[in-house]
Amino acid sequence: MGTDAMQPQTAAVIAVGSQGRVHLHGYRQRPDVAVVAIADPDRELAESVAADAGVPAVYADHRELLAAERIDILSICTPPGLHRAIVEDAVAAGVRAIHCEKPVALTFGDVRGMRDLCRERGVQLTINHQRRFETVYRDVRDLVAAGGIGRLTMLEGYCANLFDWGSHVLDLLLFLSGDDAPETVYGQIDVDTIRRIYGATAETGSVTHLHWSDGRNAVVFTGRGPEHRAVGPDTGIVLHGTQGRIEIADSHAVVRSFDGASREFRSRIEERNRVDLGGADATIIQATTEAIADLVEALREGREPALDARHGVAAAELIFATYESSARRGSVRLPLQTDDNALLRGIAQGYWTPVGETTGTF
Known part of the structure; x- marks a missing residue:
């Protein structure tokens, strides 16, 4: 090419x-x-x-x-x-x-x-x-890959909604942990209001649990609405290892080793x-x-x-697998076999009974 x-x-x-x-x-x-x-x-x-x-x-x-x-x-x-x-x-x-x-x-x-x-x-x-190009995430990825917090055992993430903001969070969890797909996805979502984010229907709140065959787990929570934007960072990730943990909020990361040492990373911006x-x-x-x-x-x-695109597809698969798991009331083994959007299917079939509608970017 x-x-x-x-x-x-x-x-x-x-x-x-x-x-x-x-x-x-x-x-x-x-x-x-x-x-x-x-x-x-x-x-x-x-x-x-x-x-x-x-x-x-x-x-x-x-x-x-x-x-x-x-x-x-x-x-x-x-x-x-x-x-x-x-x-x-x-x-x-x-x-x-x-x-x-x-x-x-x-x-x-x-x-x-x-x-x-x-x-x-x-x-x-x-x-x-x-965000894979933000220096804070690249620094953290390199530290994790070098064993800076020991063996990675658990990952956490939070953001406003899964479909839009969660796309970044899930992609970063994959990026920071080696880009290998989890084995299973277990999810639960709620749709008490129709939320239109850039024209797409998003859940009101959700929990996504990911499990890898080597014992790693991850969990992502969503549900912060626009009214919460002044409360704290819009997104966050925490990585737990056998020798320490890393807390990332927006463009700032703090590494806390279990031996008492700590260090920080921040995104570096060029003037242009x-x-x-x-x-x-x-x-x-x-x-x-x-x-x-x-x-x-x-x-x-x-x-x-x-x-x-393989990375974008991998993150999207976790979103749609979360929706599918919630609709099934059970875990989903990857790769995901369904082609539709279980959130939309579930609304049509009455799994949730949303009241009202909001439109925005959050």
């Missing part, structure tokens, strides 16, 4: 809300990439963003863009319900690499369908779990990434910029990118 090192690669961004502008920033840091177009149904927004970034072409629809432009790399920053259709259109148009925001898709069948299509057609597909992009945090901007640099280089070199 390598390309001529002297030939600039063309890129385009679909949807230029806050995260789309973050992707755009990432491509603009690459002298070997030319952003030739953006698409967004909000024409006024798209034209404003294009003017600020020096992007020559603006379209209201991604299909118009793909028909008119030759695109090597496409970023998809739309709500997840649109991802599979855009991926299919992009592959048909000859796009060589696709960088897709998370959550990957609304059903596990769509998640696998996107992965399988790109594999079959030789298209590089990456999912933007950009401290920019105003619609409210995006600087750590997100920097990590996404590094993720984009990696996928651009991977496309040139013909190697697997760090955010290869």
Whole structure:
């Protein structure tokens, strides 16, 4: 899949809300990439963003863009319900690499369908779990791999909801513990209110228990609503080992060894990434910029990118397995065999009786 090192690669961004502008920033840091177009149904927004970034072409629809432009790399920053259709259109148009925001898709069948299509057609597909590039998580991963807290035994995570925020937390639990899949998933969810997060239905609260064949376990809790944002960090992870533990909250980690020693890690931000992009945090901007640099280089070199779709699929599988376990009232052995979304199925079949509806990003 390598390309001529002297030939600039063309890129385009679909949807230029806050995260789309973050992707755009990432491509603009690459002298070997030319952003030739953006698409967004909000024409006024798209034209404003294009003017600020020096992007020559603006379209209201991604299909118009793909028909008119030759695109090597496409970023998809739309709500997840649109991802599979855009991926299919992009592959048909000859796009060589696709960088897709998370959550990957609304059903596990769509998640696998996107992965399988790109594999079959030789298209590089990456999912933007950009936190794998945050220095605090890389430092912690390296410490754990070197035995810094002994043998890893238990992992904990918490966040607002499983479908969106939990996508990052579950991906990081896999990243920090070696990227091997657990053996079983046991989950329980509640849907007392319909919560729309970026257009997708999310649970009101959940517990996910993961078990590995070597005895490791992990548990993830969700259920913090917008009213709790001032109470403490939005996300957190705790790693327990035989010789100590590590507590990670947002971009800060504290290592506590059982011998009394302690140390800290913090994410390090370059000044070029401290920019105003619609409210995006600087750590997100920097990590996404590094993720984009990696996928651009991977496309040139013909190697697997760090955010290869297999990682995004693995995290999504844990979300959909949690939903499936709750619907079954029993554990689910991986790999997950169902293609739908048991949360949506359960609502339709009356497993939960939600009252009211909220819409937001949390």
